[in-house]
Amino acid sequence: MDLGEKISILAGAAKYDASCASSGSGGAANGGRASAEDGKPVFGSNLPAGVCHSWTEDGRCVSLLKVLFSNVCRFDCAYCVNRASADTSRSSFTVSELVELTCEFYRRNYIEGLFLSSGIFADPDIVMEKLIETARALRTGAGYGGYIHLKIIPGAGEKLIREAGLWADRLSANIELPTDKSLQTLAPQKSGKVIFGAMENFTELDTQFEEDRRTIRFLPRGRNTAPVFAPAGQSTQIIVGASPEDDRRIIHLSSSLYRKFSMRRVYYSAFIPVGAPVRGGIPDPRLPELSGPPLVREHRLYQADWLLRFYHFSAGEILDETTPFLDPHIDPKTAWALAHLDFFPVEVNRADYETLLRVPGIGAKTARRVIETRRSRSVGFEHLRRMGAALKRARYFITCGGVFIDRPEEPRRIYRLLADKDGAGRQLPLFEF
Ligand code: SF4
Incomplete structure (x- = not known):
């Protein structure tokens, strides 16, 4: 399979992940690493496959190469086009292909950064190592100075999360569904405990690195800077409308993620009923029958999230037991x-x-x-x-x-x-x- 075909398959497979705005990474605080926020936005409709536009917290548009390392997956999450049981073309990059591609797009000013995730094609540690290897090769061998967002593969060990944060600007572990019950129903191989564990690992590492930076004067001779750990923080994604939870449940979850894990962003992704499993001609009863993705609901959740983050509202003020859903007609x-x-x-x-x-x-x-x-x-x-x-x-x-x-x-x-x-x-x- 040639590289063009691979890009088309692996970019198409990544487009349903919403958790890739490249915000919060400043040049100075970034140990000198360039970030999407430092770069020039790239506009235009004739961008190559895999290049997506994303928005920073201050509303600027940036371009990222958004791809999967591989769309081969052992897991069978009902809402996902890449699930093991889906009848779809499969492919994987090699590390050198991905490094070359990213550097080429970056040099041509098509992109300001890379968003890299992957299907679980092997043991989680092995998949995570491939993502890290790519980021390491970009930073060291290829001298790439752009933004990097890596996905934390559920189940990857703490040592790997640590190393990923040394090369990437941002890491994200997707919570995907608002409750463990829904995860068990729709993504039985995933576990809320494992995902929260990865977020917790990130928070602890972040605190530890921050502490090291504060005590920089005690570093050994010859080392005058402490290493930087994922300066653009961590983010996550919640799929909206694939499971029965109301907006109140989602907003309370987001509020606790911001509090407990200093989450930089929670992204909401309207469930797209495309390629949902059909068994014997009957749609999978675990998924709701929707005529299209609940985009208005997604939009209102983003507005409510904004109230949590910038307007000092508590989750309980936004929605309560008597009003479990956001009004679609009014902000x-x-x-x-x-x-x-x-x-x-x-x-x-x-x-x-x-x-x-x-x-x-x-x-x-x-x-x-x-x-x-x-x-x-x-x-x-x-x-x-x-x-x-x-x-x-x-x-x-x-x-x-x-x-x-x-x-x-x-x-x-x-x-x-x-x-x-x-x-x-x-x-x-x-x-x-
Ligand atoms: S782990 Fe689940 S959500 Fe991720 S690629 Fe595999 S099937 Fe899709």
Whole structure:
């Protein structure tokens, strides 16, 4: 099989993994390693197979070569196109092919980094070693300075995770499904305990390396820098809609992953019912029958995740037992505001930072600018607009100098005004709230 065919199979096989935004790796903190954040974005529609666009935390678009080392897999996860029982073309790279390919794409400025995962084609340690070997060869033999994101293969030992973190910018172990019960049903060879164990190993190693960096003055003579361990941290992915858990369960899981494992990002991947197993002409009863991937749900989960990470909301504030799913028609911050109208209106000239963050249409950057500006003058609606506030949403929840722009008393009316419309501008059917 020639290299072109391999790329097409192994890039196609990797495209369902969402956990590859290349954020959080800074040049200085990175021990001099370049990262996707340092590089120039590559745009264009005629990029070679395997090159995907990804977004950094600050919203920039970066390009990554996203491939599997091999799509041969011993596991049989029902939701995955690469599962052992799937009738699909199989292939594997060699380390030297992958090194050459990555360097070539990097030199031509097609990519700023590599995202490398693999099917479990052998014992987890052997698969992990192949990924490490590739990263090591890129960093040492090939002098590659781009971004590297490696997947932690479930079951790989701590020593290998340590070594992977010495060559890669980011590591990720995918939790995949929100509960152990769903893993047992859909991915019986995987175990939540093993996946959490890998995340825990990462956290411990990260702390240990950080400690070494702090005590750098005690390093032996001749060594003036401590090694850097995965400077862009760890991330994970949760598949949404393949199993019955509600959004509340998912958001609580994400919140605990951020807390316990200092997770840099949790990615949500709408389940794509493509190539789902069919037995005797009947779709696999373990999987839901969906007409398409639940993309709106995925989008709302990302917004809720944003509230956890940047707006200091707790998981319990976003969803509770009475509201287990995010409203598909309205963003979760607005949904919270409408359910807590007694918290509003917020007087922009007096409210503290945390209170400003609760206002729909006011982001963290705008809230900081408001606090800064208020030191020298009072803030009016026009100032707010220029500072980046989305007054279309904020107007119902704020006063400036005691004055409202608009204040419909009836929350359902605000909901109607703010609910997403369909592509033709028609109001979508509304949910009760
Ligand atoms: S381990 Fe599961 S999810 Fe990963 S490639 Fe194999 S079948 Fe797919």
